[in-house]
Every structure is written in structure tokens, then in C-alpha cells.
Amino acid sequence: MTAGELDRDHIQSLERGFAVLLAFDAERPNPTLAELATTTGLSRPAVRRILLTLQRLGYVEGGSGRWRLTPRVLSIGQHYSASNAMIEIAQPHLLALAEQTQESSSLAALDGSEAVYIARVPVRRIMSINVSIGTRVPAHATSMGRVLLAWAPPAEIDRVIAESGLRAYTERTVTDPAEFRRALHAVREQGWSIVAEELEAGLLSASAPVRDRSGTVVAALASSTSSGRSDTARLQEEVVPLLVRTAERISADLDHGGAGRSPGPVVLNGRDGFF
């Protein structure tokens, strides 16, 4: 076995481990080994070896032929949240925005051609999918994605257009590349985005950019509602100014807080700061 082959082996078992973890979802919360093999395209012996490793590490548990994820898998994402100062900094602003609008507020980052929820204060459910931290939505069909792309380098916009194929989720999804680029241009000009019913019928959202100290857009702050509760004119009049102001405040706090932030000891003082 050459070094190159060994290297490939290492890559492969890590890759396969994640593939098995990600094969657990809402449709298959308690899969059998055979189901996991089918879903991942791996052999049963390979899946079995991975499951036993993951079990030893505490990430899955088995019983009566079915497997499930343990809450330990949440640790991995928690390390992202803990290592990203912006998420802690944004939290009180998300809460204030949710209270003022009485709608869910979210913070999202771009990953590939998708927007990922990295922080969220849920108020009510308006999407068909159960949105939680880590939920991914197509960037091109959401206000969060438009904001994350509007100030991105042209090559990144090209990449997202190519990867997503600007797939239509509803009749209103912008699927024409030229029209999509014009929409991004408008976002850049006005400083915010409203997207209505391009991902789901009845779903409306508005977003504004959060910037780091260099001015780079690092996240989108979003407020979501439904066509039964609002419309684009009301969103623009009532929510957008609040959203832009809140995003600016998060950006300002990022500028100050990023460096001075201390993780703090575990045993402490019970101070009662506004979360």
C-alpha cells in the first residue's frame, strides 16, 4: 500500500462517516443497517464498521436492528456556534427584532449555493419545513440568499447560478440568469431584499446585510412572514427600516465586540444581562 493509497483511505473513511451520519433524517430517523447501506451507496460491511465506530464515539445508538443519532451530534455544530462570535453578538438583536415584528428572525450564512440558518428566534411556523439551526434553503430563491450574493464577487454569483440552475420552486421563482443578476443589482442599490413566494407559496421574507469590520457581507439578517399576515408593501414600509437598522447594529457590535470578546469561565456570577 503506497502513501497515496493510505491517504485516499483516510479521506474515504472520514467522508463515509459523514455520509452515514447525514443519512439519518426526518424521513429515516431510525434506519436499519440495510437502509443506511442503500441510502449511502456503501456496502453493508462498510456501514457496519462506521456505525460501530460512531457508536463507540457516542454519536449513534443501536437497538433491535435500528439505529438513531444521539444528542452528542449536536456538539459538532455547537463548536461552530461557539467559535463564531457573530452568533452570540447577534442573539439579543434577533430577539429584539422578533419582539418588534412578532415574526421569526434569523441570521444566515452562504454555503455553496445555499443559505444556512446559523441563528434564529422562532415566533411561529410559516414554512412547510421545520426550520432549525443548520437548515439549508436555496440561496437564489430567498431574500437571505439574495443579500448574501448581492455584494459577492462576480465569480461567486456565476458559481451559484451554475450550481443551483436557478431551479423553480414556485411559479414566481426568478429562473432567468439575466433577471436574477438584475435582482441582485437592485438589492445592492437599495441595501435590502424582499423575496415573495419564490421558495414556497405564501412565504415572504425580507433581509439586510450584516458586515464585518472590513465591510464584507458575512451574514444576512432576515424576517419572515406569510401572505396571510403581510404583503410586500407592508414588509417594505414596516419591517425593512427595522431590519436595516438592526443589521447595522449587529455590524457595529461585530466591529467592536469581535476582538474584546471573552469566552468566560464556566463558574460565574449569575449576571442578568439581556440575552
Next chain:
Amino acid sequence: MTAGELDRDHIQSLERGFAVLLAFDAERPNPTLAELATTTGLSRPAVRRILLTLQRLGYVEGGSGRWRLTPRVLSIGQHYSASNAMIEIAQPHLLALAEQTQESSSLAALDGSEAVYIARVPVRRIMSINVSIGTRVPAHATSMGRVLLAWAPPAEIDRVIAESGLRAYTERTVTDPAEFRRALHAVREQGWSIVAEELEAGLLSASAPVRDRSGTVVAALASSTSSGRSDTARLQEEVVPLLVRTAERISADLDHGGAGRSPGPVVLNGRDGFF
């Protein structure tokens, strides 16, 4: 290389991959390769191979010698949340509890000797650590952990006592095994737990058990406050009845909802159900 050695290799590279991911945290959000090697105890070439694999999978990004996690690592935990019907079912109840108490409400599960936050509606920050989904706290020193242990088999209680060593976090932490067992007995008798300042000075919390259809305690529902805003007498009088009732409602919904739950398609109807 024998089959046994190959097997060991597979286990090892997966285990090492997770060790590298978990080496990113609030204290080391942007580590260098050398820092990651020190933290994990792995060689630099091994860390480098893992980082390149994780980068290819989209979980980390590098630049100017420093590495960071990408929001893609949140996907892994999101698969836990999505595959656990209880989390979706509990969400509106957590929100209602937070609104009624004006305090953060949480759902936690037991993992090893720790309680893990699996769902949460934050209202304000009362702990020194930034609590998010996946945050872990010692079970023995929290009301969530007491509830998760009170109805557990004796062997599990023994294990947690041994693993945690009933470590003292404040002067008030119960560290004597006999006293700890009496505390669990009291929780079992009364059906809820209040723990005051055993994890942090000034931190108070109350918890009640959530049960699956077999009656097994599968989670703890908690409400947290600070000594500046409440005390154990007020918690018991005002919050505990609400908490017990809410936990019973989640248990009842679990009993009905667990089977009939449908993940639903991505493109949908914009229904406006209370989240």
C-alpha cells in the same frame, strides 16, 4: 496489513476527524495547523490530511495559515433535530412557556453524565456560558440533569455519579452520593426539580420530565432564571405548575404526533400554524 489493522485504521481516521472538528471552539475559533496538532495530540501531517479532507467536504476553510469551521458543520446537528420528532413537537410549547414566564425555556436530553440542550427559546442570558443547541452542562448540578436521572435505572445513576465525581461547581453543589440519591428520590416523589446555584452562583432552574408513550423519561423541560429575578419559593409557586403542565402536554403530543408526523415536501402552502 491485516483486516484487523484496516478496521482499526478506519476507526482511527473517523475518530481523529471528529477530534479535529471539536478542537475549534470559542477559545480557538481560528487555529493554525500547529495549534490543532497540540490540542488534539495528533501529528502535524495527520492533522493536515484531516484538514484537507474536511476542507474538501466543505466543513472547514483555510486561509493565511488559519482554519475555521464553515456553517456546513451545522448540518450534522440539523439531521439530529430533523430526525427527532420530539424537538419539532416541543417547539410551540417551549415558546408558550417562554412567553408565560418571560424566561428562557429549554429541552434537554441526557448524554453520558451531561445534559445537552436539544431545543431552546432564549429570552435573556443568565449563564456565563453562551447556551445554544448542543451546549452541555453537568447533569448532577442542574435541574435538567436531576429530572433526566430521577427515573433512570440505578446502574445509570451509579454511572453518572462515578463519571462526574459529583464535582463541585459552587459551594452549594451536592457532592455527597447519598445526599445526591436522596435529591433524586425527592424529584421522583414530587415530579419536578428545582436546583439553585449548584452550577453557577445566581443561576436557578426548574425542570419537569417529558415522557414517551411507554412512560420513559426522554427529556427534561426547563425554565431558568437568576436570583436577582426570582427565588426558589417563587419558582415553585409560579413556574413549577406551568412547567409540569407544559411537560405533560409535550408528552401527550408525543404520544399522538410521533407516528402521524410527516416531514412534508419542501414546496408548500404557506400555512400559518403557530410555531
